[in-house]
Amino acid sequence: MTDLFSKFDPFIAQRAALLSTGITDPFSLVMDQVLSPTRAICNGRDTILLGTYNYMGMTFDADVIEAGQRAMAEFGAGTTGSRVLNGTFRDHRDVEEALKEFYAMDHAMVFSTGYQANLGIISTIAGKGDYVILDIDSHASIYDGCKMGDAEIVAFRHNDVDALEKRLKRLPPEAGKLVVLEGVYSMMGDVAPLVEMVRVSKENGAMVLVDEAHSMGFIGQNGRGVAEEQGVSDDVDFIIGTFSKSVGTVGGFCVSNHPKFEVLRFICRPYVFTAALPPSVMASSAASIRKLMHGSNKRAHLWENSRMLHQGLRDLGFKLGTETPQSAIIAVIMPDLERGAMMWEALLHEGLYVNLARPPATPAGMTLLRCSLCAEHTAEQVTGILARFDRAGRKIGIIG
């Protein structure tokens, strides 16, 4: 018998080699207690959280929690059913209304996760004979959506407008085309040049989908994301988003002005063939989205934090993923996986949690310490974060 697991041997060996150095496993962290959006007890230690995508700190918002508690008491713990059968409760409709208000769009469809939103929308709307043209650094959920569908998949170099345009022009003019972009790319924290990309897409007859998972809530005047910030919202056909970052709960969505959008509720398999989210999650999400509409002060503070951390890390001598702070993600580039893991552990011992990101999730085979800021981080916490980076970086020899 061939052991189906033997193909995983290289991965098992790589992981064993890393752990044999005695290092804390970066991928098995347990938070014993979560004290606030920015603090938790990890391995018995009071730890500042700098790797949770909890950009707007809504996880502990009193109104968000209360809305969820009320819905759980009134509607029960779960839906036990698909959105198209018995799984649509009052609050599923309400959160879709909240999204339509937030984005000023005609239609909104809520999925059980952001991953499923990309999986469902991309695989359903791009069919046989159609083309999906995507940035090579796209998130796994976008690639998986492509794999699940029957369209031809064409990749272009990251954020390269010229490469996108050339490929669009080589495709049959009459074929259906979907260009898939992200507002903020979550590994490096860089922003897409949507103005030019949306323009060349439209000039070549393509529909455009933008994943705004890492920009919702704090980029753009109303927090709608990079498309709003760059003034191209009206030309974007589909916006994909998630509740598991700024909204502070879990779930995914797509908003659109397409007049036939509602048909997707019946034909999009990752929407139909899964259970709807619990009513408590829906009520918390709706409360959170409506608060995010009026979150301009928090947005301003988040940007202050991002600029302060970016400048501080640069001054300490760390190599960063972007020249300027473009989002709430700041990627610190590590020389290799081993020293990246050592630096990650040293920071954890200092009481700071960041994400250790490595290939294949990262571009160009890089190991990154990815920091995501929260609007609830105080200036004192950011100062403390920099002091920890300074000590750990010297100890591991990343900085001089």
Added chain:
Amino acid sequence: MSDTVQDQIYGLIGQFNKKGVALTNASTFAGDLEWDSLTVMDFVAEVEDAFDIIISMNLQAEIETVGQLVAAVARLKA
């Protein structure tokens, strides 16, 4: 036509063939040339631009050897 395509592709492989592996049409990109996915990505973009074609990811998944690539490009150019 096919010969020119072959010459051009061998030329394009050259700049990515860091290990100086001797090329035949039976050479595989992953096995013989030991290219990782990043190298493949850059190489595909070069080939696409050189021939003004699209090599979709669906097609890339079917191409393992240099000869298969030459045949695919010749077909796409035809």
